[in-house]
Amino acid sequence: MVHIYTPLTSPRLNYVLGVIFRDHLRVGYRVYTNPAELPEEGLRISYSTEDLGVGLWIPASRALENGGPALEAMRGAGPSAAVGSFDLFGAVFFCLSRFEEYLPTAPYDHMSRYEPEGSWAARNGFLERPLVDEWIVALGRALGLPVAAGARLFASYDVDQPWCYKHKSWLPRSGRWMEQWRVLSGRARDPFDNFHWMDSVNAFLPEAPVYFFPLSARRTAYDKNPSPGLPAYQELIRAHGARYPVGIHPSFYSAASDLLASEIEVLNRITGLPVTISRFHYIHFRLPSDYRLLLELGIRADYSMGYGERNGFRASYSRPFPWYDLLRETETSLQVIPFCWMEATSYHVSKLSAEAALAELLSYKAALDRVGGRFTPIWHNNSLGLDPRWIGWRKVYYDFLKAFVPTLPL
Template identity: 30%
Template sequence: MILVYTHKITPRVRYIFKHVLTRTLLISVDFTTKVEEFVAHSGPKLTYTKTPLGNEFFIKSNDLLFEQGVNDLDINIQKWDNTPCFFGAGSKSAIPFDIFAASFYLISRYEEYLPHVKDMHGRYTATESLAYKNGFLEKPVVDIWAYKLLEKLKEKFPDYDYKTRSYKYLSTIDIDNAFAYKHKNFVRTFGGFFNDLFKLRLINVWYRFAVSLNIKKDPFDNFQKILDIKKASDIRTIFFCSIGDYTTFDTNVSASKNKYRLLIKDLVDYARVGLHPSYFTMQNPGLLKKEKERLESITNMPVIRSRQHYLRFNLPETYQQLIDLEVQEDYSMGYASNVGFRASTCTPYYFYDLDFEIQTPLKIFPFALMDTTLNDYLKITPKQSLGKIRDLRNEVKAVNGTFITLFHNESLSNHLRWKGWKRLYESMVKIATS
């Protein structure tokens, strides 16, 4: 256990010290504001305040962890060796930056509470972020800083029994469209057929006929393949099921269709299943509740995991709604347009609500990359994508973090815009687990 002396123990101080020291470095931590208690402590200890008490392990504190609310901060990015960092701590500090305040700024998504321009889907964009503007979006800097701190702690306290966490891989699959052509209602089936015919999309017309007559398998029905890869590679896999009503942005088969309900029940037997709340749930808590209850009625078990469709969420409102519905884990933390680490960490963490200044019970699992980002936004080839995947995996592995990927069952189809992408998922899993 490491004892931290600080002039004031705030919820922010407790939260970020426990994230950096306990969840990332596996070092338990306690706090004191009493100098005599700090001096009497015989184990590892550090002071986090404005001036050192003596020649102890001292980190000069920034004001951020002792404030409340959100202010427009002046952030000056500098280099700590080769790693970008901010909130300089001066020469007396054992490390040159207050990484606790800097980590809190990034993990709490402080900047997303400040005024910003949203994209066409009402989302906070990667280009608005400090990480993108300063070139560290593809580096989990919070974890990198933690490991740099660990080096200094080992120098100061060489006899302490340090533990090391292990690298993990987690595959997540979004089911936006369980089937490309099958199990749609009459209006959608014939509407799609005549639309393809009118626009001379003859390949689509052929596929519709072939799938309808059971000559060919539905191209999006790749669930057995994903489960086979899961079993062969022994990886943790979560399916996020879209079960909202039909809209322009929600085009899955109806949750009332028996075939889709049976598919979800089947997935529950072999993997974990979570909710994929529909496009308009971001502004509609009642709709979110309705969809959660709908999935629970299919699986006959509580829904504890969620990922927003289109990654549409507002902070802190969307997370507050999930907490109210007793959802325990969210997997939406990432960007649609860019790969990398939206919260600058590859360690799952608890959401800190800046509105109420509390650590919440909602655990955030930040993902590093998404298949549609690679194909639709970055417009790179499957081969180039493997290079990007390997780079991100290496960043996570260097800090023994959790590498989380987001794929869709559609991208294994080799169909339409996914032509040539069929083998990418399996190749990615091999890279992630090698």
């Protein structure tokens, strides 16, 4: 049991203490507003503006006051800051609440997505580090609590386009018409159809991977999935729903045009299962409106907390955490599942070779190994097969999995 004194009580503080002690360190805790009531022995923390000389002191800023300036908590915060030298509770809240995305100066790109370069973590050179994990681990060690080590893998796949040629009309592509003809005539496998191989490696993973399927009823520049009415597409989704957790991949315009409810309904009708998980296509979402919409539509976990244009930890945290609605000052039931790496970002944006991408993946694993973090990468079915643009990337994924599962067969 951890005994915490603070003159401050607020929904923000309750939220942070729950994430740190209940969810991460998995230890009981009790809050006292009268220092005289603190036990004389045991694990004690004083969260106040002055050091009372009682247990571990964490200096408090105004970050956890309702409506308070959470940015204040980041003074002195960083990977080298010692526990007790900055407002650790406030800094955790700043990162997890995504406070900076609500600021009037928050930068957004042409897709109306929050730009990673404007974030505190990127500007200070810490985007590639799970700082919240590091802070909580340091706090646990300062209290003498056991802390986990070794990263845990939770694979995930976005099936933006299940097939390159199959189930499409004959429209010869420049330089690839022969491949297209061979696929459509049954002489070759579709280069995007890598689901059998994915199944073969999934069987060895410690946790079942999750799949996200888009069900846009209209084709746009961003949404190129098959028609939701295509029997082959429905069968593919149904087969995966029978083996893995399956979620909705909301189309690019779905939230803004009130289409998300119908897309969720179609996925429910295809699988016969409730739809409770999501990941926004192109990581195209805004806070708080789109997360509120997910809750209204019965989504209980969202896997979109990351960036489409740069790999790294958007919330500086690797583990699931409840979403805090900053404008309503309340903790919600929506679980946020962060990701820190997507192969499309390494390939299309960072222009990495397959070898460099593997090195990048393993560097993230090393960072998460140190804090017992959760690694939830994003892969797409089309990058894991015979498409000439992705030659060598299946081996990247295999070698990455091998680092988690040494018994993975050749």
